[in-house]
Amino acid sequence: MSDVTIQVRDNGPYVVRGSFVVTDAEGNQFEKKDVVALCRCGHSATKPFCDGAHNREGFSSTPRAGQS
Numbered sequence: 001m002s003d004v005t006i007q008v009r010d011n012g013p014y015v016v017r018g019s020f021v022v023t024d025a026e027g028n029q030f031e032k033k034d035v036v037a038l039c040r041c042g043h044s045a046t047k048p049f050c051d052g053a054h055n056r057e058g059f060s061s062t063p064r065a066g067q068s
């Protein structure tokens, strides 16, 4: 089992838990946290992190593992 899990939230962000770092394209590290929510809808004003805009924008996506 991995030390890091990424949960795809229904109609919302990717929630990442564990020991990891998030970097920008130049390799600079964002503040380290044990849990982060990464924007999946593209509407956040604080990318790469979720700011709740998915609710306002009516983002809809409910993928399930094992279904394609």
Ligand code: FES
Pocket (backbone or CB within 6 Å): 012, 013, 014, 038, 039, 040, 041, 042, 043, 044, 049, 050, 051, 052, 053, 054, 055
């Ligand atoms: S997923 Fe929450 S603002 Fe994009």
